[in-house]
Amino acid sequence: MPAKAKIITKVLEMIYPLHDSVVAIEFQKRGLYLDLLKKVRKGANVLEIGCGTGRLLEGLCGKARAVGLDISLKFLKIAKERLDKCGIDFVYGTATNLPFRSGTFEYAITYTMMHHLTDKEKVQTIKEIKRVSKTYLFGEVGKRLCWSAILLKIIGSKSLLTKRHIEEAGMRVLEWKDVDQFCLVHGMAR
């Protein structure tokens, strides 16, 4: 991994407990992950890119053949232990260069991951999603003038996901829905 990516991963590992023990738990409690996951066909092959400690993938336990990918070995270890009995595979890798054959998955998902990437990296990641998967499902902070978007900016996140990133990567946005919590949008592209 390049030195810059290593530093970013270390910083993420330091601030992540806040996301995991406060934000992700709230997403779970309020049914936000499940709202997106209800689009997933039972038994489908699913990839989550930037799976962290596996809070979203928990919602697919026993329902789909899922793979979680992340750049942090530390988070992957926690996810593996947490979802030990779910038959989910965890893979170390980076979003911009997915280590899978073309057409491996029916769905690829990102949830509050895209703000870690530059504009160029987002487009490259969605190109990779298009290569490995039929459908892209996303739950991302998508509203600019909003408290969580401003907070992300303060803690040094990159730009937010927009429809333009998705279209530039050659996918068509089929759904873009305001969730009205945490400034999130849920959506689907093909």
Ligand SMILES: C[S@@+](CC[C@H](N)C(=O)[O-])C[C@H]1O[C@@H](n2cnc3c(N)ncnc32)[C@H](O)[C@@H]1O
């Ligand atoms: C805010 S967390 C969200 C985790 C999970 N999706 C959830 O909802 O709890 C963002 C995750 O994206 C991962 N990540 C950041 N940049 C990445 C990259 N280039 N490739 C893969 N994962 C990345 C981080 O390590 C972290 O686990």
